Amino acid sequence: MKPAPFAYVRPARVEDVLAELATEDTKVLAGGQSLVPVLAMRLGRPATLVDITSVAELQAIDRAGDTLRIGAAVRQRAVERSDHTRSVPLIGMALPFVGHRELRSRGTVCGSLAHADPAAELPAIACCLAARVEVAGQNGRRWVDADTFFLGAMTTGTGSDEVVTAVEFPVARPGQGFGFAEIARRHGDFALAGVATAVTVDADDTVTAARLTGFGISDRPVTRDVTDLLADGPTGPAELRPALAELAAEIVDTGGDAHGSTGYRRRLFAVLAARELATARRRAAATAATAAAGTPEAAA
Ligand SMILES: Cc1cc2nc3c(=O)[nH]c(=O)nc-3n(C[C@H](O)[C@H](O)[C@H](O)COP(=O)(O)OP(=O)(O)OC[C@H]3O[C@@H](n4cnc5c(N)ncnc54)[C@H](O)[C@@H]3O)c2cc1C
Known part of the structure; x- marks a missing residue:
């Protein structure tokens, strides 16, 4: 299908973008990679697209x-x-x-x-x-x-x-480490489940902060502070997994579909979260050690 007819404007300043958006039935157009398919399937029919990619301030x-x-x-x-x-x-x-x-x-x-x-x-x-x-x-x-x-x-x-x-x-500081992983049917597909992790340790290698975000598991990204989980004992994936399986039962609520059941997504989340928290913990210790040794190396 083709999109329904629409007007197209490309303002050069944020003020002009806002002036356009103040009129009836407009939609911001950025890269168009999600919006254009929506228009082509006629799931949306805005009267005017306001292209923001020529606004110098936004570049x-x-x-x-x-x-x-x-x-x-x-x-x-x-x-x-x-x-x-x-x-x-x-x-x-x-x-x-x-x-x-x-x-x-x-x-x-x-x-x-x-x-x-x-x-x-x-x-x-x-x-x-x-x-x-x-x-x-x-x-x-x-x-x-x-x-x-x-x-x-x-x-x-x-x-x-x-x-x-x-x-x-x-920006990352010394003593911080990060992890990221997802499972998708093919590379480039949206994730069936995924996690991002961020762990901070102090100069004594004690975990002072740990955050875990899951995606593809609910109607929005879900973030939990898991500092206590990492501060309280062994931090290998196998030791972390039981607590993360419990967390998965609480926060993973995406219904089953042709690609995987809710239970499958819970297992994916628990396994990925355990692995990537352990990875971030290890990387945090490494960046702290590098900083202590005085070697200027980017945190990873
Ligand atoms: C085949 C395919 C596979 C894809 N796979 C993935 C994937 O694996 N992971 C993933 O994350 N994405 C994926 N995408 C989506 C892609 O990343 C899009 O680029 C992104 O979701 C939207 O960015 P955009 O700049 O193209 O926004 P657009 O398509 O231009 O806009 C998307 C929506 O956001 C609004 N919008 C955009 N910019 C602004 C703004 N500055 N202020 C207010 N509203 C705004 C628009 O009005 C519209 O409603 C995929 C897309 C396709 C077509």
């Missing part, structure tokens, strides 16, 4: 102090290739799983957040890292924590007259 990737800011027009592939991305290792771990390179050369990081697919990788790492999303509207700009940005499947709190302008990720 930058900036490292400022402890944060990495990615503008809403920045393509996923540009982020993948940027030197800055090494400062946030989870981005580099997750991006190769987002569809295929051809899709990433058009799709944007912020577009993936705004689309809010529950099985998407970038919303999950944003939640795991406690990133924040900048949203511009008629009354100015506001910041929304990733944890509260996603309200349900394909649903965020962004109004139809608002636009996501950027996302800010905290």
